[in-house]
Amino acid sequence: MKFRCERDALVEQLGTASRAVSSRGGALPVLTGIHLAARDDLLTITGTDLEITVRASVSVAVTEPGEAVLPSRIAVDIVRSLDSGAVEVEVSGEEAKIVGGRSQFSVRTLPVDDFPVLADPSGDEVTVATADLAAGLKQVVRAASSDDARPILTGVLMSAEDGGLRLVATDSYRLAVRDLPDATVLSEGQKVLVPSRALDELSRVLGESEEVRVRLGEREVTFNVSVKDGEVQVTTRLIEGEFPNYRQLIPSSYPNQLTIGREPLLEAVRRVKLMARDTTPLRLTQKSDCVELMAVTQDVGQAHEEVDAQYDGDELTVAFNPDYLIQGLEAALGDEVVLETLDALKPAVLRSSQGGDFLYLLMPVRVS
Amino acid sequence: MRLVIAKCTVDYSGRLDAHLSEAVRLIMVKADGCVAVHADGGAYKPLNWMNAPNHIREYEEDGELRWTVTNEKKEQLTIKLHEILSDFTEEMGLDPGLQKDGVEAHLQELLAANVEKISAGMVLVRREYPTDIGPVDLLCRDVAGIAVAVEIKRRGEIDGVEQLTRYLEYLNRDGNLRPVSGIFAAQEIKPQARVLAEDRGIRCLIIDYDALRGIESNELKLF
Numbered sequence: 001m002k003f004r005c006e007r008d009a010l011v012e013q014l015g016t017a018s019r020a021v022s023s024r025g026g027a028l029p030v031l032t033g034i035h036l037a038a039r040d041d042l043l044t045i046t047g048t049d050l051e052i053t054v055r056a057s058v059s060v061a062v063t064e065p066g067e068a069v070l071p072s073r074i075a076v077d078i079v080r081s082l083d084s085g086a087v088e089v090e091v092s093g094e095e096a097k098i099v100g101g102r103s104q105f106s107v108r109t110l111p112v113d114d115f116p117v118l119a120d121p122s123g124d125e126v127t128v129a130t131a132d133l134a135a136g137l138k139q140v141v142r143a144a145s146s147d148d149a150r151p152i153l154t155g156v157l158m159s160a161e162d163g164g165l166r167l168v169a170t171d172s173y174r175l176a177v178r179d180l181p182d183a184t185v186l187s188e189g190q191k192v193l194v195p196s197r198a199l200d201e202l203s204r205v206l207g208e209s210e211e212v213r214v215r216l217g218e219r220e221v222t223f224n225v226s227v228k229d230g231e232v233q234v235t236t237r238l239i240e241g242e243f244p245n246y247r248q249l250i251p252s253s254y255p256n257q258l259t260i261g262r263e264p265l266l267e268a269v270r271r272v273k274l275m276a277r278d279t280t281p282l283r284l285t286q287k288s289d290c291v292e293l294m295a296v297t298q299d300v301g302q303a304h305e306e307v308d309a310q311y312d313g314d315e316l317t318v319a320f321n322p323d324y325l326i327q328g329l330e331a332a333l334g335d336e337v338v339l340e341t342l343d344a345l346k347p348a349v350l351r352s353s354q355g356g357d358f359l360y361l362l363m364p365v366r367v368s
Numbered sequence: 369m370r371l372v373i374a375k376c377t378v379d380y381s382g383r384l385d386a387h388l389s390e391a392v393r394l395i396m397v398k399a400d401g402c403v404a405v406h407a408d409g410g411a412y413k414p415l416n417w418m419n420a421p422n423h424i425r426e427y428e429e430d431g432e433l434r435w436t437v438t439n440e441k442k443e444q445l446t447i448k449l450h451e452i453l454s455d456f457t458e459e460m461g462l463d464p465g466l467q468k469d470g471v472e473a474h475l476q477e478l479l480a481a482n483v484e485k486i487s488a489g490m491v492l493v494r495r496e497y498p499t500d501i502g503p504v505d506l507l508c509r510d511v512a513g514i515a516v517a518v519e520i521k522r523r524g525e526i527d528g529v530e531q532l533t534r535y536l537e538y539l540n541r542d543g544n545l546r547p548v549s550g551i552f553a554a555q556e557i558k559p560q561a562r563v564l565a566e567d568r569g570i571r572c573l574i575i576d577y578d579a580l581r582g583i584e585s586n587e588l589k590l591f
Contacts, residue, residue, distance in 0.1 A: 022560065031560075050563045148556050151574065153591075172589045237563075244591040347590055363588045 001066025002090040003038045005058060007100055009229035010087055011079045013045055013056035016232055019201055021072040022049035030114035033069035034076075036089070038062045042230075046118065047072060051237050052198045053118055058230040069110040070096050078105050121222035121235060123215040128165070128183045130225070134206040136167045136178040137199050139331040139358055144196035145171035155239040156199055159191035168246060169196060172363075174324045175246055175347075176331060179357040185214050193243055194221055198236030205232045249347055249361060254340035256313030258286050259353055262337045266329040268293055268305045273322040275303035281319035281365035286311045286341070295322070318344045319367040325350075328360035369460050370397040375451040378405050380416050382443030388415055390450060395435075397424065399460065403437045403445060418445050476505050476520045478580040479553060483508050485580065486518065486551060486573060504535050507545075515539070515548040524554030524572070529565045536570075 014034065022031040028050075035046040043060040046053065068091040075098070079087060082100035090097045091109060098105045137156075145153035150172070157168040164181035186192070202223050206212065213224040222235040269282060276282050276295035285292040291309045296302040318341055329337065334352035341348045344367075350360040372395040378388040393415070394406040401420035418437045425436045433452070437445040476495065483490045489511025497507035497517070506518035517539055519532035532550050539548040550570040552561070555577055562572050 028560075049559060051559045148559075148574075151562075170590060172591045173587075175590055246590075249590055345588060361590065363590050366588055 001036070001038050001068050002064035002088070003043055003060040003062045004086055004088045005043065005060035007079060007082050007084050007087045009058050010043075010060075011076070011082075012227075012229050013043075013058040013232075014076050014079055016205055016227075017045040017047040017054045017056040018072045018076050019047065019204075020049060020052045020054035020234075021047035028114065028116070030069055030110045031116075032072060033110040033115070034072040035067065035069050035112070035115050036091075037067040039065040046115075048116065048118065050116065052195065052201065053233075053235040054201060055118075055233040055235070056227075056230065057232075064090075066091060067112055068096060069112050069115050070107055071110065074107060078107070118235070121215040121220070121233075122217035123222075125213050125215050126185050127211045127213050128180075128185055130206050130209050130212050132180045132183055133212055134203060136165075136180050136183075137203045137206075139178045140167040140169045140176040141196050141199050141203065142169075142327055142331070143171060143174050143176035143360075144169035146196075147171070151239055152193065152241040152243060154196055155193035155243070156196050157191060157193055157243045158186065160186040160188050163188075168243070170244065170246065170361075173321065174328065174363060175249070175361040176328075177246070177359045177361075181357065186216070191243070192216065192221065193239040193241065195236050195239060198234055202234045205234070246361075250349065250359070251342065254342055254349065256286065256311070256316055256341045258284075258291060258309050258311045258313075258339040258341070259336060260291060260307060260309035260339065262329055262332055262335055264307050265291070265309075265337070266326065268307045269322055269326055269329065272303040272305050273326070275301055276322050279321075281367055282322040282325065283317055283319045283367065284339075285315070285317040286313065286339075287315055313341070316341060316344065318348065319365045320348075320362055321365055324362055328362055331358065331360060333358055369399060370457045371395075371454070372397070372449070372452060372456075373454040374449045375453070376405075377448045377450070378416055379446045380443070381446075382441065386416065392453065395447060403435075405445075405447070416445060418443065472505075472520055472522055475522065475553075475555070475575055475577065475580075478577075479518070479520060479575065480506055482580055486516075486553070487511070490516070499535060499538050501534060501538055502531075504539070507539075510549075515545045516551055517548055518551045518553055518573075520575070521552075521554040524552055524557035524561045524565075526558070526561045526564055528552060528554070529561050529568070529570065532565075532570060533568055 018034055021034055037044045041062050042057055044057045046055045078098050087100040094109050096107045096109050144156055153171055159166045165183035165185050167178045169176050205225050205227055209226040215222045220235055220237050224233045272293045272295045275297055277297040277300055280297045283294045288311050290306045293305045328350045332352055333356050334354050336353040338353045339350050344364055347361050347363050375392050377390045380386040396404045401422040404414035404417040406414050418439055423438045427434055433449040435447040480492055480495045483492045487510055490508050493507040496503040504517045505520045508516045510516050517535050519528055521528040529552055532552055536548055536550045540546050551573050552565045552570050553573040553575050555575050557572050565572050
């Protein structure tokens with residue numbers, strides 16, 4: 001295999017595909033490598049940990065078609081370290097030569113026959129507007145759990161809702177719901193659970209392209225995105241299992257409603273959080289014309305701030321994990337948000353005062 | 369257990385020769401014959417030691433007390449006790465051994481007592497079901513009466529899947545049990561292990577250790 005291409009394009013696509021590469025190969029050491037296939041003036045770069053596969057393609061000048069597996073980290077580091085300009089990669093036997101400018105590296109390759117043969121995506125292709133999907137993923141994915149002990153919560157539920165697409169994620173402390181009314185990806189009643197890590201990778205490559213092509217197979221889903229230097233395909237296995245019934249947690253009405261400017265509250269929470277060390281919660285005392293924020297960390301100090309607000313309900317103090325509150329406020333849409341509470345121990349809802357398609361359910365923290 | 373604090377010199381001869389010059393040290397003689405010489409520092413590692421079985425001889429030479437500790441390999445520790453500051457002996461009895469919280473044995477015990485948590489209608493046939501290649505953690509029957517072998521690990525990695533695969537292959541040779549399906553149960557399962565298990569038709573099960581023990585978190589949760 002021998003090809004020549006621009007360093008900047010190669011480093012971008014290598015970096016993208018390498019994010020799916022397994023850090024430890026385990027039973028399959030070749031999974032620590034990145035697969036390169038050069039033919040028809042196209043280089044296809046594939047990284048996988050068998051759960052998520054990222055395939056990035058880039059135009060190159062192929063002198064000799066072929067394929068090889070290079071140790072991922074070192075290959076990325078080498079190409080990244082080169083100056084902009086032409087890079088030439090030549091693989092012969094068990095050695096790959098990477099040449100850029102006056103630098104020359106030779107790297108031992110991994111056995112190409114050991115690299116798993118990855119099936120082509122199945123299912124019908126549908127398209128989704130990138131802007132909608134990117135915004136939805138940004139709002140929802142961060143609410144998914146990273147704890148493998150409950151694998152279902154590490155996924156984002158994608159379900160058909162009123163002809164559109166609903167994204168839901170929870171780590172059991174908060175839950176984010178975003179409706180994309182114009183995205184028709186699933187047929188009515190259909191729902192799938194997609195690993196949040198894969199959607200996180202997808203979010204990184206959703207940039208300037210206008211649309212994302214989605215193919216939903218029986219056990220996996222594939223997203224294709226056109227990027228500046230070529231094409232990126234993210235394929236992930238679907239998570240099997242039943243997502244918790246979140247609908248029952250969202251009451252139809254709340255007795256206490258705090259309407260407040262999103263940015264002033266966000267800034268105040270960030271400031272007061274400075275005194276909320278480790279797991280210290282942030283207390284919100286809701287009053288008729290303002291909300292008092294307070295954080296106290298034993299032996300360190302305390303912070304207190306008032307923010308103007310409109311409050312309809314009984315005076316109530318409720319405490320939250322400040323990070324979760326910040327993430328909810330960052331994800332909420334509009335200049336003004338509404339925080340709806342039942343009492344100090346029941347889930348609160350954060351949403352835009354104009355309604356909209358985003359809802360953030362947040363569990364309070366018990367305080368004495 | 370005998371604990372002697374003494375000003376002593378110690379000489380070891382065996383795989384090499386080593387000498388500890390005169391200083392105050394703790395000499396520990398355990399009931400099984402292990403001898404360890406400790407300085408007043410360091411966490412657990414003695415300056416010198418001899419594992420049991422040992423032969424310990426106490427005698428006087430040149431007006432000084434001496435111990436020689438000799439093992440089967442003819443290695444020898446010679447301790448010259450110049451001044452004994454303390455000599456204390458206590459009968460400690462049998463030790464119940466170290467019990468680690470959350471180790472596989474406890475998980476196995478808890479899951480065996482709660483097999484319905486694995487699957488509704490599941491019944492336990494036997495814990496540590498014996499086979500010629502080792503005991504299977506749990507052998508159960510599911511609601512349809514199908515035999516199910518359960519391998520329990522704290523951390524589910526590929527080795528555990530391979531182990532269960534071997535058991536399943538062996539158990540499926542038994543006409544009285546066949547067909548035997550497998551469940552790989554662990555507090556956490558590595559993605560590669562999950563992929564391998566599922567590829568082999570083995571179900572993965574995450575064990576919530578606290579829930580099995582009936583411990584409820586004080587944290588407020590949505591689910």
